[in-house]
Amino acid sequence: MFSSAKTPTLSVISGAQVHDVLDGRQRQVIEIIERTYRLHGKGATVNPPSYFLSFPEKPEARIIALPASLSGEQGLHGVKWISSFPGNTASGLPRASAVLVLNDQQTGYPFACLESSIISAARTAASAALAADVLSRNRVRPTRVGFVGTGLIARYIHTYLAATGWSFDEIDIHDIRAEHAAAFADYLKRTDISDPVIIHDHAEDLIRRCDLIVFATIAGTPYVHDPDWFSHNPLVLHVSLRDLSPDVILAAANVVDDVAHCLRANTSVHLTEQREGNRDFLSATLYEVMTGAFLPPADRPLVFSPFGLGVLDLALGKFVYDEARQQGRDTVIDDFYFELDRYGQVGTH
Numbered sequence: 001m002f003s004s005a006k007t008p009t010l011s012v013i014s015g016a017q018v019h020d021v022l023d024g025r026q027r028q029v030i031e032i033i034e035r036t037y038r039l040h041g042k043g044a045t046v047n048p049p050s051y052f053l054s055f056p057e058k059p060e061a062r063i064i065a066l067p068a069s070l071s072g073e074q075g076l077h078g079v080k081w082i083s084s085f086p087g088n089t090a091s092g093l094p095r096a097s098a099v100l101v102l103n104d105q106q107t108g109y110p111f112a113c114l115e116s117s118i119i120s121a122a123r124t125a126a127s128a129a130l131a132a133d134v135l136s137r138n139r140v141r142p143t144r145v146g147f148v149g150t151g152l153i154a155r156y157i158h159t160y161l162a163a164t165g166w167s168f169d170e171i172d173i174h175d176i177r178a179e180h181a182a183a184f185a186d187y188l189k190r191t192d193i194s195d196p197v198i199i200h201d202h203a204e205d206l207i208r209r210c211d212l213i214v215f216a217t218i219a220g221t222p223y224v225h226d227p228d229w230f231s232h233n234p235l236v237l238h239v240s241l242r243d244l245s246p247d248v249i250l251a252a253a254n255v256v257d258d259v260a261h262c263l264r265a266n267t268s269v270h271l272t273e274q275r276e277g278n279r280d281f282l283s284a285t286l287y288e289v290m291t292g293a294f295l296p297p298a299d300r301p302l303v304f305s306p307f308g309l310g311v312l313d314l315a316l317g318k319f320v321y322d323e324a325r326q327q328g329r330d331t332v333i334d335d336f337y338f339e340l341d342r343y344g345q346v347g348t349h
Helices: 015-022 026-041 086-091 117-135 152-163 178-190 203-209 246-250 268-276 286-290 310-326
Strands: 010-013 051-054 062-070 076-084 096-103 110-115 144-148 170-174 197-199 212-215 235-238 253-256 282-285 302-305 331-333
Touching (some): 010 310, 015 117, 026 286, 117 302
Parallel strands (some): 170 197, 235 302, 253 282
Antiparallel strands (some): 051 062, 076 096
């Protein structure tokens, strides 16, 4: 960053550089995410609603802007601009792509632009791993994990769980595309884990079998409708937000990352609010669980629905920026800002 007395520059940080900074630092990333959740819970952030750009000719696709601001000595502003184009997967490209822009707290000038699909995946996975730990402290620790949806986010969540000490008697997977499930199974077998991997043709079989369930799909509307599938009271990381029907939500204890954010954009909890006309089915925020203000019950299904907060991207992006700068690996564009004098005086650079 820079003060108002310095000529502003812009640093560009590539996906390869982001990957190198974050690789092997899962525990540190989770600590950053936990600190940011605590700041958000204390009101030390500004995190307005996300803005959705949709396309009539391509209704399945969208681009989302997540503006945010962090207070304090390390304060900064910024925005993540992330696209979701599910059709990409047919040609081998990932569904999502993103950039993150960081703005100086004092001047407002953008000082960094980072490739952000990796940052987004890492903060999502770190949030899920943190929630799995926090929400299972009053329950029997899960021994069978199931992944419904087997894309990039599922892979990152598995990596973060494994890196933070989780081990399982088995790993169950289901995807509506059999080839995607098989590819994820192959990935799991290439890792150092020795957990048995089981592929399921039907989501019900996986859900009934597992006590930790990760939904990481691209579903736009609920397709899991029967609360009885969850009668064994599993912990559910509902990362993709739109898989569960209101009936399933109402039968569970529900924890969210932020109430106002989750009750938007036809998420499962938003659909439940619309049907019920109230928010009484929401039990707590993750911050309230972290601080002991709410103790999750052990005798009901427990569903964590994280809408995804821009302040998490901001905090993790700032960490990546600082590390890349320290290593001298960012690309600095000195003359990105050209008109820096109000009246066009010569020699302002």
